[in-house]
Amino acid sequence: MHTKVIKSIDVESVRKQFPILGITVHNKPLVYLDNAATTQKPLSVIDSMDKFYREYNSNIHRGVHKLSQLSTSKYEKSRQTIQGFIKAAEPEEIIFTKGTTESINLVAYSYGLMNLSTNDEILISHMEHHANIVPWQILCQKTGAVLKVIPINDDGELIMEEFYKLLSPKTKIVSIVHISNSLGTINPIKEIIDAAHAVDAVVLIDAAQSVHHASINVQELNPDFLVFSGHKVYGPTGIGVLYGKRAILESMPPYQTGGDMIKSVSFERTIFQDLPQKFEAGTTNIAGAIGLAKSLEFIDSLGIENIASYEATLLNYATEKLSTIEQLKIIGTAAHKSAVFSFVLDCAHPHDIGTLLDMEGVAVRTGQHCTEPLMKRFGVPATTRASFAVYNTYEEIDVLYNSVLKVIKLFS
Amino acid sequence: MSEINELYQQVILDHNKNPRNFGVMDDATNTAEGHNPLCGDQIDVYAKVENGKILEIKFKGAGCAISKASASIMTTLIVGKTVAEAKGLFDDFINIVTADLSDKCDTLELGKLAVFCGVREYPARVKCASLAWHTMMKAIQKSELDNAPVSTEDMEITI
Numbered sequence: 001m002h003t004k005v006i007k008s009i010d011v012e013s014v015r016k017q018f019p020i021l022g023i024t025v026h027n028k029p030l031v032y033l034d035n036a037a038t039t040q041k042p043l044s045v046i047d048s049m050d051k052f053y054r055e056y057n058s059n060i061h062r063g064v065h066k067l068s069q070l071s072t073s074k075y076e077k078s079r080q081t082i083q084g085f086i087k088a089a090e091p092e093e094i095i096f097t098k099g100t101t102e103s104i105n106l107v108a109y110s111y112g113l114m115n116l117s118t119n120d121e122i123l124i125s126h127m128e129h130h131a132n133i134v135p136w137q138i139l140c141q142k143t144g145a146v147l148k149v150i151p152i153n154d155d156g157e158l159i160m161e162e163f164y165k166l167l168s169p170k171t172k173i174v175s176i177v178h179i180s181n182s183l184g185t186i187n188p189i190k191e192i193i194d195a196a197h198a199v200d201a202v203v204l205i206d207a208a209q210s211v212h213h214a215s216i217n218v219q220e221l222n223p224d225f226l227v228f229s230g231h232k233v234y235g236p237t238g239i240g241v242l243y244g245k246r247a248i249l250e251s252m253p254p255y256q257t258g259g260d261m262i263k264s265v266s267f268e269r270t271i272f273q274d275l276p277q278k279f280e281a282g283t284t285n286i287a288g289a290i291g292l293a294k295s296l297e298f299i300d301s302l303g304i305e306n307i308a309s310y311e312a313t314l315l316n317y318a319t320e321k322l323s324t325i326e327q328l329k330i331i332g333t334a335a336h337k338s339a340v341f342s343f344v345l346d347c348a349h350p351h352d353i354g355t356l357l358d359m360e361g362v363a364v365r366t367g368q369h370c371t372e373p374l375m376k377r378f379g380v381p382a383t384t385r386a387s388f389a390v391y392n393t394y395e396e397i398d399v400l401y402n403s404v405l406k407v408i409k410l411f412s
Numbered sequence: 413m414s415e416i417n418e419l420y421q422q423v424i425l426d427h428n429k430n431p432r433n434f435g436v437m438d439d440a441t442n443t444a445e446g447h448n449p450l451c452g453d454q455i456d457v458y459a460k461v462e463n464g465k466i467l468e469i470k471f472k473g474a475g476c477a478i479s480k481a482s483a484s485i486m487t488t489l490i491v492g493k494t495v496a497e498a499k500g501l502f503d504d505f506i507n508i509v510t511a512d513l514s515d516k517c518d519t520l521e522l523g524k525l526a527v528f529c530g531v532r533e534y535p536a537r538v539k540c541a542s543l544a545w546h547t548m549m550k551a552i553q554k555s556e557l558d559n560a561p562v563s564t565e566d567m568e569i570t571i
Contacts (some may be wrong), residue, residue: 349476351451355419355534367451381452381474410420411428411477 009014009302009310015391017042017298028361031396036181036387037303038211038231041295045235045286047181048294059283061260075286078293079276085296086226087217088243092275095249096284099240100208101131103227104175106242106255106279107204108135111225112173112338114253118144120172123201125150125158129178130267130370136175145172149190152377156183156332164195171201178210182385183332183370184315184340188212193223202248208232212389213311215304224248234389235295239288242279260286307390311339314388318397325401327408331383338386342369345384345404347411350382356410357384360403362396383387418530419537420477427481432488437470444554446473446562450540453479455544457551464495466552476540478531483544489524495552501525505545509538567569 018040023030032040052074058067060075073396076091083091116122121287126149140147148171150163167174174196179186189205193204196203202224207216212233218226230239243410244252254272255263257280263271270401272278299307318341322328330341345353365385366377375382386400425548437458446455455473469491471483479531490498508522509531522529529540543562550562 182496351476351537351540352478355537375452382456410425 006309007303007306009306011310011389011393014302017044018391019043019046021391025361025363026359028359030388031360031362031399032390033386033388033396033400034363034365035389035392036047036232036369036385038237039212039234039389040391041236041291042234042298044298045291045294049236049291052287052290057287060286061277071090071286075284075289078289080292081293082241083294085300086211086243087219089219090246093243093246093249095242095244095276095279096289097240097242097279098238099229099231099271099287100206100227101240103225103240103242104131104204104206104275105135107225107227107244108139110252110255110279111202112136112145113142114138114145114251116145116162116172119170120145121148121168121170122194123148123163123166123171123174123176124147125176126152127156127158127183127371127374128175128177129181129206129208130372132175132177133373136173150176152185152374155379156185157334157336158185158187160188160191165194167195167199167201169199171196171199173204173343174201175204175206177206177208179207179213179338179340180332180371180374181209181340182342182371182374182383184337184342185332185334186210186336186338186389188336189223190221193221196224200238209338209340212299212304213308216306218243230292230295230411231293233295234298235292236285236288237284238341239292241292245295246275249279254278254281258282260284261285286287301356302390308398310390311388311392314392314394314397317394318386318388318400318406321397321401323403325404325408327412330379331378340385341387342383342385344380344383345408345411350384352411353384353404356407357400357403360406362400362403364400419534421530422476423485423524423527424481427484428477431480431484433470433471433484433491434472436472437468440468440470442551442554444547444551444562446543446550447545448475448479449540449563451476453540453543455479455483455485455545455547456500457483457544459548459551461495461552466490466493468493469548471544471547475543476537478537478540479543482528482541485524485527485550486544490548493499498552498564502549503544506542508532509541 020040055071056067058071060072064238079091079094082094148166151159162356193203204225205223207228211228224245226243226276231237261273261277261281327346350366367382421521441461442459444457453475456469460468469487506530547562
């Protein structure tokens, strides 16, 4: 592998591309640090969707008229952009979904129901988002399979020895988050994928928090499935991606049935479309797909390695600065960590912190982050989470720091 | 943080730091458990009710400042009241945190409940403030057969 030269990010010119970053909240400039929940959208994404609705809105794969051909062509070109972004072998391996949650459900219901039976095992980890827990629980209830959970250590890292102990020929599916939304932990997914394949398990990687923070090449990484959402990668809501290897996707039955996913229907029998349309029943989120492609082009325009490098400096700065606050405890101290800074304060509950930071214009997430088992593991009812994106600045972290000091002052 | 003083008034900060009637009551006649699954807030309310009168009331639990202070203030207002009077205070409280009573908030008409006037401006925090009150109502009204915990997700709160 060649090493790329890291270029610095011109954050001011990046910020100019995001109209929302200029607004004020409670008469304070917006300091948006809730990027792990959803990122803001650059003009290129907003404009591309606006243009679709203004200039060529029409349904895809149907009409022979000009607009339909144009929207079909843009939609399929977006699929190719996504293919290129994660280095998939073919565009047919990219399935458009509503988002990460639907992508995981699709795999659980379609692949899972067809392939799992009593006493088979599904392996997840203690740091999974509810979206990567509940679909597998339901699948276990339906098939008699058993859900196994890889434990984590106090830093919020997977205990790999335990992973190897849990992995066995009974393991049929390993479904693991690449980067934890609550802790920022970057998991060793290549090692997990290779080990799982050695026992013939298929692997799903939840990349909802990673495709915009880390360069991903699915052919090198070799997961069987990889899923992510548009709205977390500077793209629109309501669109997401399921990447799957062609042979596996072809073996799977449709998840939903209806229009656009069939070749022929009679009352006796239906012949389904080939990939990818087999999994895209009904009219899909066309504008969303177009917007998502634009968001990935935005990431490419900056270079994902450059973004990752810049975000790492933001995280380091935040960690150094806020660690000096005695009452503050960081939740998630993995050696390999992405741009998520979760913390608790001795004197104030996360919801009080969230409301008080909001009054300073600072948007953070407070609560359990859809990872209730993880909160129990750390013995906290909830955390406050600041999460960074490429448009955040050192000055914004200073505002966060000063606002946290004000919270402490109020409560002590 | 000038606007925030509306919500985090000194009374609320004080009750958060030094909650009144905090702890378990071993000889309670009525108890109920409340839970807000969205944020993990949890509260147990214990009451001693005799002849329709609330002789003693205590609470225990973990939560944010708003929920803790609200529980503490609730116990100080409810103790010594009849069940019917407690229901009246509950209705007043819910009105204060959900409806526009700004006229009343400016007067002393609401008494101690007036500190919760600020909550209405923060819809995300209404459930924090009302958990203890719903749990109290559940405790004093319930029969022995009815032990299901209160959840903020079952509450009919219009915000």
